[in-house]
Amino acid sequence: MKLRALSLCVFACTACAFDIDDFFDQVDNALTASAFHDNLRVRLSGTLDLEIYHFEQPAPGLIDSSIDTLFNPRLILFLDAQVGSHIYFFSQSRLDRGFDPSDHGAQVRLDEYALRVTPWDDGRFTLQIGKFATVVGNWVPRHLPWENPFINAPIVYENVTPIRDKSAPFSVFDFVYGFYYYQKYAFNPVIWGPSYASGISVSGRLDRFDYAVEMKNASLSSRPESWSVTETGFEYPTFSGRVGFRPNEAWNFGLSASEGPYFRREAEATLPPGRDIGDYREFVIGQDASFAWRHLQVWVEFYEARFQVPRVGNADTLAYYVEAKYKFTPQLFAAIRWNQQLFDDVSDPSGGSIRWSEDLARIDLAAGYRFTSHTQLKLQYSYQHETTGQGNDNHLVAAQLTTRF
Amino acid sequence: MRLRRLLWFNAVFSIMPVVLLAGVVVEGRVELPKSHSAPVQAKRYEIVTKGGVLSTQPPLAVVYLDGAFPRPASVPTKEVAQKDLTFVPALLPIRIGTRVEFPNLDDTYHNIFSYSPAKRFDLGRYRAEERPIPAEVFDKPGLVTLRCDIHDHMRGLILVLNTSYFVMTDTDGHFRLSGLPPGRYTLKAWIDSRTTREKPVELKDGQTLHVDFP
Known part of the structure; x- marks a missing residue:
């Protein structure tokens, strides 16, 4: 019975997969923005x-964790921004129970942020700080x-x-x-x-x-x-x-x-x-x-x-x-x-x-x-x-x- | 006199197939949606990154004549390349049964896949010089969304149609569909995954019909 329910669930998930993908593509479009003739592009994802x-x-x-069975939810948000063709910025922030799985309370952190400059198109040199x-x-x-x-x-x-x-x-x-x-x-x-x-x-x-x-x-x-x-x-x-x-x-x-x-x-x-x-x-x-x-x-x-x-x-x-x-x-x-x-x-x-x-x-x-x-x-x-x-x-x-x- | 008649008959007979082939022409304009925002490539964990920006793909529509048409004896092979971290072309309408090749023209790996019900496949990672070029035959009508498992921003679309009578608009939405057979049909304009407009049309031999999809 459980197996049948699981199979049904997998089938249902697969059947509506296209609609879900389409929905997430729309979300992606909504979370991407550009300005100044596309010279500034920003995308939020996670x-x-x-x-x-x-x-x-x-x-x-x-x-x-001192408990043997641990539930560890995590939300990660990324921000990617491209300024012109040589400047790139990204950040990663998280809402979770700790950087590593733990039984602690919820915390919010800015885990990553960096500014990257790539002066030449061929990638021979990149400088990153953050x-x-x-x-x-x-x-x-x-x-x-x-x-x-x-x-x-x-x-x-x-x-x-x-x-x-x-x-x-x-x-x-x-x-x-x-x-x-x-x-x-x-x-x-x-x-x-x-x-x-x-x-x-x-x-x-x-x-x-x-x-x-x-x-x-x-x-x-x-x-x-x-x-x-x-x-x-x-x-x-x-x-x-x-x-x-x-x-x-x-x-x-x-x-x-x-x-x-x-x-x-x-x-x-x-x-x-x-x-x-x-x-x-x-x-x-x-x-x-x-x-x-x-x-x-x-x-x-x-x-x-x-x-x-x-x-x-x-x-x-x-x-x-x-x-x-x-x-x-x-x-x-x-x-x-x-x-x-x-x-x-x-x-x-x-x-x-x-x-x-x-x-x-x-x-x-x-x-x-x-x-x-x-x-x-x-x-x-x-x-x-x-x-x-x-x-x-x-x-x-x-x-x-x-x-x- | 008999010779003149024969020459006249010959001339008419030789022109006739050309006239028949020319068929009906439908032209017009599709109101295209606004451009999406320019894509952004996530380069967070690439130790080495190149400069430059991803090209912006303007929205285009596909106009096609819907109906039951006999399958052609052979369907040409089409191509969707991966170049400069984008699919080229970004939208490809094809006849059902068409074989599409996916050459990798970049100096990095791609991993093309689709989970669309019309075609589910994963080509894996392959080098630019590998032969034969990985390809798929699209044997079910519908929309196939192409993605890359390595480059999250890459999106491509293949619209698999049951008809050979289709054309893509230009970036202003103009289209011209020629060589159509006379009869009553539905003319459809596929605009995006959620929007397809349609109009009934009656095509008469030698006619040029103007149809707009506002």
């Missing part, structure tokens, strides 16, 4: 996401709900490590076993999601090569509260860059690097005497590749990261994932992603060494169906397993319904 997560405690990734996603890696272009084949991010963008940016550890054991004493939100991943920090970037293309360099106010691992210029200034900037090589449309290879201090200002009091925030840095080297042809897309990213940790030394980690998406029909797609993060040892006071976090492996499976070109349903299952230590597991089931306009 997505409405309804997400449900079910997981075991502790919640996986950057999910910040608060915007990092140029590192190849995940950012598909991190939003409509483009992302999954509901969550690859492990390197969301797995919290023992790194803390608000206070320095007072010993190696405090660093390694801090998870047991502090709230989860005290810790940082290697790269915090798309890392919408504030700053300036320069990018361009020279034949088959492209480049991008940015100076931001916060490191790749920094939390969303650090990304705003009102919160974090440019006294301790982070420099990141990526060089890409595209032999043809199907293949894309990239090398990324990033370097900058990762502590927030309130951590200063906890640093060893005579040291300041600038003495403890995050170094990231990344390699990425992607392939796309017909209905298949594949992405790979490898990251090696080093954190300089007070009273501990260098804490190294390696994280990678391989992700593939395939469209079986015009409306149905499936995706699979294998993620792994490995942690090196740090020296303990007794002269031995200790792994600074447990190695992790995670497989993500997702299926998506586009009822219309504006409505999409995704289902995801993830299984995470600690490959060292106690071998803890975690299962995540999630659903996300996205309507874009």
